[in-house]
Amino acid sequence: MAQSVAPPTTGADTPAALPIRAILPWAVFFGVLMLVLLYFVGAEQGATSVFSGTDVHEWVHDGRHLLGFPCH
Amino acid sequence: MNSATVRTLLVRGMLAGLGAGLLALVAAYLLGEPRVDSAIALEEGHSHAHGGGHEVEVVSRGLQSTAGLATGVLLYGVAFGGIVALAFCFALGRVGRFGPRATAALLAGAGLLAVYVVPFLKYPANPPAVGDPDTIGKRTALYGLMMLLGVLLAVAAVILGKRLAPRLGNWYASVIAAAGFILAVGLAYAFLPAVNEVPAGFPGTLLWQFRLASLAIQVVLWTAFGLLFGHLAERHLDPLSRPVRSSAGSVPVSSG
Numbered sequence: 001m002a003q004s005v006a007p008p009t010t011g012a013d014t015p016a017a018l019p020i021r022a023i024l025p026w027a028v029f030f031g032v033l034m035l036v037l038l039y040f041v042g043a044e045q046g047a048t049s050v051f052s053g054t055d056v057h058e059w060v061h062d063g064r065h066l067l068g069f070p071c072h
Numbered sequence: 073m074n075s076a077t078v079r080t081l082l083v084r085g086m087l088a089g090l091g092a093g094l095l096a097l098v099a100a101y102l103l104g105e106p107r108v109d110s111a112i113a114l115e116e117g118h119s120h121a122h123g124g125g126h127e128v129e130v131v132s133r134g135l136q137s138t139a140g141l142a143t144g145v146l147l148y149g150v151a152f153g154g155i156v157a158l159a160f161c162f163a164l165g166r167v168g169r170f171g172p173r174a175t176a177a178l179l180a181g182a183g184l185l186a187v188y189v190v191p192f193l194k195y196p197a198n199p200p201a202v203g204d205p206d207t208i209g210k211r212t213a214l215y216g217l218m219m220l221l222g223v224l225l226a227v228a229a230v231i232l233g234k235r236l237a238p239r240l241g242n243w244y245a246s247v248i249a250a251a252g253f254i255l256a257v258g259l260a261y262a263f264l265p266a267v268n269e270v271p272a273g274f275p276g277t278l279l280w281q282f283r284l285a286s287l288a289i290q291v292v293l294w295t296a297f298g299l300l301f302g303h304l305a306e307r308h309l310d311p312l313s314r315p316v317r318s319s320a321g322s323v324p325v326s327s328g
Binding site: 014015016017018019020022023025026027030031033034035037038040041042043046047048053054055058059060061062063064065066067068069070071072 | 074075077078079082100104105108130131135136137139140141142143144145147148150151152154155158161162164165166168169170171172188191192195196197198199200203205208209211212213215216282285286289290309310
């Protein structure tokens with residue numbers, strides 16, 4: 001008597017790691033770019049100023065407070 | 073092509089960050105804005121009581137609380153989406169045997185903890201009217217330092233755990249790494265100066281609700297990001313993985 005058994009579902013293997021050499025250029029360039037973005041959201045025209053005035057600070061004012069950054 | 077993979081994951085990370093930012097924006101608008109408005113009303117009331125002149129509004133409240141809020145939250149989401157995607161590229165396959173989705177979820181949890189909860193517990197979010205403008209530089213530096221410490225100590229804990237795992241096994245290595253993290257963060261809390269610039273008479277209830285709203289926004293952001301990016305990364309890295317469809321009906325058993 002033939003008895004069919006469901007094939008066992010194989011657990012996923014550990015994914016292959018990406019070589020560090022391939023990641024580094026992206027990490028350096030975009031890492032810095034993303035940090036600059038965060039600087040403008042969180043600190044520009046507050047503790048420090050790249051641009052004069054208060055426009056950036058006022059524009060992101062509510063976001064800055066609610067995201068937890070010191071604002072004024 | 074590994075470089076192309078990194079690029080794809082980076083783009084997906086930023087898109088996931090944008091999507092998470094949209095959800096966080098909803099939380100910010102519904103939970104956060106009422107508290108901001110209340111705090112500003114207090115601030116202006118205090119200003120009037122002291123005969124303060126009317127300042128010219130650089131950005132109207134209407135814009136600040138909608139488009140301005142959206143700009144801040146969405147840019148934050150995109151920026152951290154990109155950063156965590158890059159961290160994902162380093163972590164995948166190097167931290168345990170986790171697949172893409174689990175790695176993304178763990179990274180999002182670690183991000184929430186290291187980037188927000190750790191700094192928050194020492195220097196919690198403050199609504200308008202709280203905080204002396206003269207000390208903004210010091211407070212920003214301290215907050216940034218606490219963020220940096222949170223991230224560095226989390227990375228150090230993961231490295232410690234990996235080093236200990238061959239000798240102690242994953243469970244004990246993880247517990248010791250977590251304990252080390254907590255101890256190190258505790259030391260940072262003890263040695264960094266405290267900040268308390270809540271004006272006399274500021275309602276404790278409003279302050280508490282504001283800080284809870286801030287925490288809720290971050291929890292929404294990182295949770296949504298972890299789930300979204302995990303899905304997008306999995307789709308790219310393992311396109312064959314699909315829910316297993318069982319064949320229709322039961323297999324007929326032939327009678328012998």
